[in-house]
Amino acid sequence: MGTEVRVPTLGESVSEATVATWFKKPGDRVAADEMLCELETDKVTVEVHAPVAGRLVEIVAPEGTTVAVSALLAQIGAAEAGDEPAPEKTHAGAEAKAGAGESKMIDVMVPALGESVSEATVSTWFKKPGDTVAQDEMLCELETDKVSVEVPAPAAGVLAEILVTEGTTVAAGSKLALISSDGQGVAAAPKAETPKKTEAAPAQEPAPKKDVEDAPSARKAMAEAGLSPDAVQGTGRDGRIMKDDEARAVSGASQAAAPAPAP
Template identity: 80%
Template sequence: MATEVRVPSLGESVSEATVATWFKKPGDIVAVDDMLCELETDKVTVEVHAPVAGRLDEIVAPEGTTVGVAALLGQIGAADASAAGPSDKVQKVAEAKAGAGERKMIDVMVPALGESVSEATVSTWFKKPGETVAQDEMLCELETDKVSVEVPAPAAGVLAEILVPEGTTVAAGARLALISTDGAAAAPAPAAKAEPAPEAAPAAAASKDVEDAPAAKKAMAEAGISRDAVTGTGRDGRVMKEDVAKAVSAPAAAPAPAAAPASMPRQPVPADDAGREERVKMTRLRQTIARRLKEAQNTAAMLTTYNEVDMSAVMGLRNEYKDMFEKKHGVKLGFMSFFVKACTHALKEVPEVNAEIDGTDVVYKNYVHMGVAVGTPSGLVVPVVRDADQMSFSAIEKKIGELGLRARDGKLSMAEMQGGSFTISNGGVYGSLMSSPILNPPQSGILGMHKIQDRPVVVGGQIVIRPMMYLALSYDHRIVDGKGAVTFLVRVKEALEDPRRLLMDL
């Protein structure tokens, strides 16, 4: 009986792919997990492996065909006894089954990493080959550009083999390990058997006769560019559709200085200091933070305006009602809910601070998804309180507390950090008196909170001591004029100095 080979899950929001390359021909003998073909989506390349050993009887979807999820790609039948001897891998699988009493092996796969995230780095393995694991027990942790992703065991058994060691970069849907579910530990695999990290193909590989993706060939023909003008990033230097798009757009971009380094090169280190330094590779999260902050400086016309706010009214209101608030709502009344409410109130009057630039268009948002910057041991992340303008004080406090805890534990999902329209950053918790926050692109505004400090101020012609806080609004001057930025900050100040304005919508 033939076994069907179908299109696997392609990831969130991806519904179809193009058959890029078949690595087997009808009649070829295949082993379990042999790579049969490669599919190309608009984001990633997906490998399709043989679900069983046998002979590839038929290819239903030839190269260049667009297929949907679960579509039939081909069929595998039983290998003929008269056929030439099976490959070494087929033989080994047969011997392993004979010696292990048909041991059932379960694949541990890279889970969905979220929209726009196509790869991750294996940061830590918590189990070793040969160790017993329970279902849903954490096996390893993956690190993406934004969050850490835990990989649980799909079934109880023994971790038979780790296919991808720590430090390896893997794509969504890649195999990480094998679990034996018969309760017997498989023999530890030799180190050489571990799949190497998918690194850039060496120059020698690029010179081989490699078949480029059909979609890439079509794109090159339409753009009128030669194969030599495109650098392939696929397997063995194959040119993918996105490689062609990069090559086409490259001439239109402003020419960058040749071989410009990401940072100033280090000066030679004296021999006496060489042994007292430690070099640690930047985490993917830290690399992303560095890249995005630099992009914000290079792209936006960033400007900062400052003001100060007397926190007496907010502190008095908080002290008066904090016990009743916590008793009724089960959460402490902090300062962040006041600032979120004040900002959502001001954004209604100055909507361009809540907008973003898309090409030559300005996108105005009739909602407020408030990003709240949170410092974690691994770096700065910005979870988003969605529809903050429609939430009560208690709902805001609960959501911020929940997101902050998940951020510090590295449990945030990609969805919880996407779609923010404005951001609040509180450097005051670390003692900052004044700073200029950097925009969180593509947003056009970010409010910086700072330390509350008793200072002498003039009130009614008298010098009095009041708890004061400096506020800083950084904004994109391409879309927000100085008048709008100052008006926004003044409205925030007025709302905090007289919270009754929030109730009266003034």
């Protein structure tokens, strides 16, 4: 049975994109996570990677086609026995061995963030290690100076390890997490990355924010709540206000406004 390649989530308020370039053609062999095509939206350029290794059987949406989120782009079939190029035989053998008794780990990578955008901040993780995830299910949200970018699961499985904690700044193409295709190896996943949150945590002294642009989702939420940015303590890079900061400020204001219980 073939594996479907679908349009990933494209960011906040973006519902469709145009297929700009295919880097593979039907019949080509592809490796897991190898870039297949590039999509263009009004805001960002999004790379689409192969969810599994195999052979590109069919391109459903050719270049120039406008596609919606989750639309079918292509089909990947299993590679035919004996047709692997010599340099790839060792890799193919390793995959077969992994399928026989070892857990196959799939990388979750930072997607392309758009033109002239090279880094983002991990805003929110919606899953934790040990959780079962479906292919294309949203794992986390990244914030840049321009847009919020949702990161979907490249394959179904179990979230084995989160490599980058919330509040950490990451570059395009960085590894965010690992998904175990069969759920093995989750308990043994190291948690040495936990101290990174301390490294990424802002200094206690509030950083001047006059030259720092707050996250788009946070600005929208503050406007809807009628909250001034001066009343929110930002935990992002250089004191940048993230969506969670706005939520904490609103919660604190609600508790402060609650009437004291009668004696």
